[in-house]
Each structure stands twice: as C-alpha cells, then as structure tokens.
Amino acid sequence: MKRTTFLLAAILAAATFPATAQVSVNINVxxxxxxxxxxxxxxxxxxxxxxxxxxxxxxxxxxxxxxxxxxxxxxxxxxxxxxxxxxxxxxxxxxxxxxxxxxxAERRAERRHDRHDRHDRHDRGHCPPGQAKKGNC
Known part of the structure; x- marks a missing residue:
C-alpha cells in the first residue's frame, strides 16, 4: 500500500511540474x-x-x-x-x-521482361509456390 501511494504521489508531482529540459543534437556529416x-x-x-x-x-x-x-x-x-x-x-x-x-543500380527493365516472357512461355500463367515473392513470376 505504501509503495502504491508513493508511486502515485511521484507521478502526480511529475505531472504538475512542466519539463524544462531540452536536448539539441547537431550532426555535421x-x-x-x-x-x-x-x-x-x-x-x-x-x-x-x-x-x-x-x-x-x-x-x-x-x-x-x-x-x-x-x-x-x-x-x-x-x-x-x-x-x-x-x-x-x-x-x-x-x-x-x-x-x-x-x-x-536499378535492374534493367529488359532483363525483367525477358525473365517474365520466359516463364510465361513455359508455365502458361502458372506460378509455382513461393516464386512470386522472389520476383520470378
């Protein structure tokens, strides 16, 4: 009980006094x-x-x-x-x-299209499980 009362009093005291500390960081890269x-x-x-x-x-x-x-x-x-x-x-x-x-560097668009065309020819629109997340379909 004493501990709870003490914590409540500390919280109320902290809430009634406005914080005046200010931190300023200047990083010069x-x-x-x-x-x-x-x-x-x-x-x-x-x-x-x-x-x-x-x-x-x-x-x-x-x-x-x-x-x-x-x-x-x-x-x-x-x-x-x-x-x-x-x-x-x-x-x-x-x-x-x-x-x-x-x-x-960005991947070249032609390579992505070639990869998709190659898979589309062989798979006819089917994408094996897990391959879509890898960008293979």
Missing part, C-alpha cells in the same frame, strides 16, 4: 559550412571511356580560405552500383560539400 558560394563548375573534357572505370568529375574544394579546383579522375567501378557525383549543397548558413557515393 559533410564538413564545415562555407559562407561564400562556390564558383561555377569548370568544364572538363572527359577522357575516353575506360573499361571497369568510372569518371569522377572535378569540383571546387574549400581549403579554409579559398576554393581550389580538384581535377576529375577515374575510379574503379563497382559491380551493381552507379556513382553519384558530389555536389555543393546550400544550407541555412552557407554551403556544404556532399561527397560522391555509390548507389545500388
């Missing part, structure tokens, strides 16, 4: 905010295509005082991934560099 806008991108002629390589375009880099141009370069390709180049993104207080990254 892309580096420092630069107050000055970057110059327009330079035109770079991409060298010839290289097998197994992806062209990463050049961009402006902030060195703490000024922008310096970083030339484009080739990078080893990753199977089933596409490269998304980095970019300067405008934020409330200025500009922040968002690094380029690799994103899962």
């Amino acid at each position: 892309g580096g420092d905010v630069v107050r000055r806008a970057p110059p327009p991108p330079r035109y770079e002629r991409m060298p010839g295509v290289r097998a197994g390589q992806v062209w990463v375009p050049g961009h402006w880099q902030w060195n703490g005082r000024d922008y310096l141009w970083a030339r484009g370069h080739y990078q080893a390709a990753r199977p089933d991934y596409a490269y998304a180049p980095g970019a300067w993104v405008q934020v409330d207080n200025g500009w922040r560099w968002r690094e380029g990254d690799w994103r899962r």
